[in-house]
Amino acid sequence: MKLFFKYMILPGILLFCGMGSVAQVVKTTEMAGEEVHMLESRVINGDTIPHIVLAEVKVVPEWKYRSNRERRKYNRFVKSIKVALPYARVAAHKLEVINANLARIENEKERKEYLKKAEKKLFKEFEKPLRKLTFSQGRMLIKLIDRETGDTSYDLIKEYKGGFSAFFWQSVARLFGSNLKDEYHGDREDHMVEHIIILIDNGML
Template identity: 35%
Template sequence: MDDSITVIVMPELPVYPPLKFKNAREIRRYNRLVYNVKKTLPIAKRVNAIIAETYEILEQLPDKKAKDKHIREVEKSIRQQYEPEMRKLTYSQGKLLIKLIDRECNQSSYEIVKAFFGPAKAVFYQIFAFTFRASLKKEYKPETDDKLIERVVRQVEAGQL
């Protein structure tokens, strides 16, 4: 006779009340948000993985020269691999990506660039983003401003959308 009990851990599934839209325009905006989240969330998750991997490697390198060399190699690799994909993003997808990177990494894109590439490059990229009316310092606020984005992200992660 077996005295064990089988335990199955089920993933947490978010449950939200149905959305109520005032008009067709709001439905289109919501559908566009879902599309944009599905397109940019995987990129934000890859950015988080790259940052974690790079940080681990940097911790093992002996001196600043080796660390700087590795950072340059990572930057070159990222440019080659992701630049074509980034160029295809729309303006709103780029702004959403900045927020989702903050969500995934718990720090703004500006802070990430500053930590890895230095303050001069961070300022340069911030100015570049500013020319497109965006900001690398934009924070993700799931409790207030980005409530709908958080809802969509959770539903996409759970496979509900």
């Protein structure tokens, strides 16, 4: 992905100097009442040298704002994504579980009963918190569901509830300025959203 770059640090001899960054590979033991720090090592060409496996470093360039209006848009997106992204990822996980269970049910009647119970359970769990979403957060959630599941909200409703239900809820969404058929394109119109998600996932926002 072009939004960040992976840098590899060239191999070298790293001397232990008590740095916090190497704490995870330093073993501490007690010997004669004193702490002894032992660094992992490797033997290369007969020489024993200290060896540390460094974590991958992801560098994400700052977003270059073209105007104050775009800066405000970016900040609004940050707030909406922080609220909507966890729900989208929970939805993706729930969908995986539902699909795995459906794969084990061959009887069509039992499949419908299972989906009905699953829907009731989901409504009980998420109806109240989702009602608290703002319009912008709701529209963002629709986009992120497509990002996390690979299917639009419309397609998911159509697959599990039928074409009529999908048409009905699409009509309702349209009344509130939303579109259940919205797709996510992180490399095009949703480039800013993708940038923010990468920052969030890396603990930078």
